[in-house]
Amino acid sequence: MDNFCKVLTKDGMVRALALDATEIVEQARRIHETTPVMTAALGRTLAAASMLGSLLKSPKDTLTLQIKGDGPAGGIMTVSDAEGNVRGYPGNPDVDLPLNEKGKLDVAGAIGREGTLTVIKDLNLKEPYIGRTPIVSGEIAEDVTHYLMVSEQTPSAVALGVLVDRDWSVKKAGGFLIQLMPGADELTITKLEWAIAHTAPVTELLEQGLSPEDILRRLLEEFEVEVLERGEKCYRCDCSRERVERVLISMGAKELETLAREQEVTEVGCQFCTQKYRFTSEELLNLVDSLRNAE
Template sequence: MVGFVGLYGLSLDRRLKRLARCSIRAEDEDGNGSDDGLPAAWPMLNRHIPGDLTVRTIAANGEVSCRVVTATGLVNAAASVQKTSPVASAALGRAMICGLLLSAGKKEGETVQLELRGDGPLKTTVAISNGRGEVRGYVGDPSVVLPPNSEGHLDVGKAVGRGILAVVRNHPMWKNPYTGLTTIVSGEVAEDVASYLADSEQTPSALGAGVLVDKKGEVMAAGGFLVSMLPGATEDSTRIVEENVQSLKMTPTELIRSGMSATDIIGKLMKDLDPLELRPLRILWGERLLTEEALNGLKTLQVAESYPKYYCSCGRERVRRTVVLLGRKDIEDLIAEQGHVEATCEFCKRCYRLSPEEAIEALNAAAL
């Protein structure tokens, strides 16, 4: 008896009680789908939302790299589609922001998967991002509600709990993915990812990621920054970075709420690290180099910007490939009980229904 199978973000509930409530019809591969019952936030997925921005730069001496992400729109879209509680929105948003920060400036096909497997009520928090600035994610239980922590904030640490943080970097051209495992130190996500970077990738970093949620559950601000010391960084550069991070005196969401843009924030973090001699930035997929005019007082700093978005790549073919992993017997049982096989994408809540013929055809094609 298969109770629940989670594979590649697709869930199949054998009893289909939960899925029976799903009124969403998936778009088929020809694009001939129905929009009946789509969540109101659906149009916010798979497109850039104004205000969401990734900027990155590197110090002229090559010792420090810095990335800043503002992601209020895409975190809000994810929270709306997945109907996350405030604390679940915060955990999911922080993980996605960390993912975007880690994958910024990477090759187009390179992906970064962050997975916090904690013993808290959220169970698992997953974020997958790539070098194009696309990100998606989910939490094991989006309905978790907890009292605020001792500082009166959303208790993300308790919701995530303690356990393992797995970071998987992959690229289609690589023979194997690079997987790093580390212990969750606080469950506050950014602290855990910073600890991973220091321990597993030997990259001392200052990492901040925050999500501000109002009483109605709306995401008011979301963003973060990552300042990394590159190999050979001197004490001087490290000291300047520490001073700059301390001089922020605000959390990422407070900085955004105060009206600062991603470019303003990167200017503060890279203060005194922008000698006049410019280090040319290699522009990657989807990026553009900011002009001097756009940079205001940062004429000596080269900054590349790109546009992150919440993107889900699920599709009928992927569902077919996942469904066959249930095995012939379970699929035949499902068809006998329900007359079809249904699956929901954890990332965008799209619901796919396979007819008996389609499910059997998928099984036969996989020779199972």
């Protein structure tokens, strides 16, 4: 089922994306066994990463969105492929905080109000693109908006939301991203600001049964829009034994020999999906051999 939509206004002045990330965030919650506040923190970041990732141009590009603040969450790491399929993990999945003064999950309290947001775009060039801005609120949507304005010079409106149910499962999660394209005029900006100021939280719109396309059509009802893409985004980890081997090899021969000597079986877990990979001492020593032969 489609859970994503991307549109452009006919005049080319506004680009907008919306994502129903309910399934993605629920899967992340089950993998990482997050508390409600961490489900919200990780879920908002995953939704943002997916939408930013879906703006990448080539199929092999990837986007990393990392938020590192001084709060107990210990940072959030997310990665999106060029289709907007995402994976991620929290530094600490167990953070438990009282609701904030608005009666909401205290994401800013978990993330912290000091720190940095980093975006790394691997565009398969010599060097990846790296943009970094300070955290402005720790609520993530504002932080991503600030990054897009300061680092990418793109005026944007970002809304992100995760609604956690009583049994800690994800009831609704999603977001939208609206961007002014070069040449957008004052009237367009005024109309957009009004629409954004008068819209309900994104989780509420999803609860009403609106699809991502419905949400965009409602937000942009003053504009004629053209749908550029409808699709399905997933939680997806592409780890493999070969990839883990490459990580082990990058530790160097000495380190691997020490590991092989110390324990009969070395277990390496993928941080994104918690899949476990086991290597016997013999297998590790074979990797050392292949390293030495390559020298």
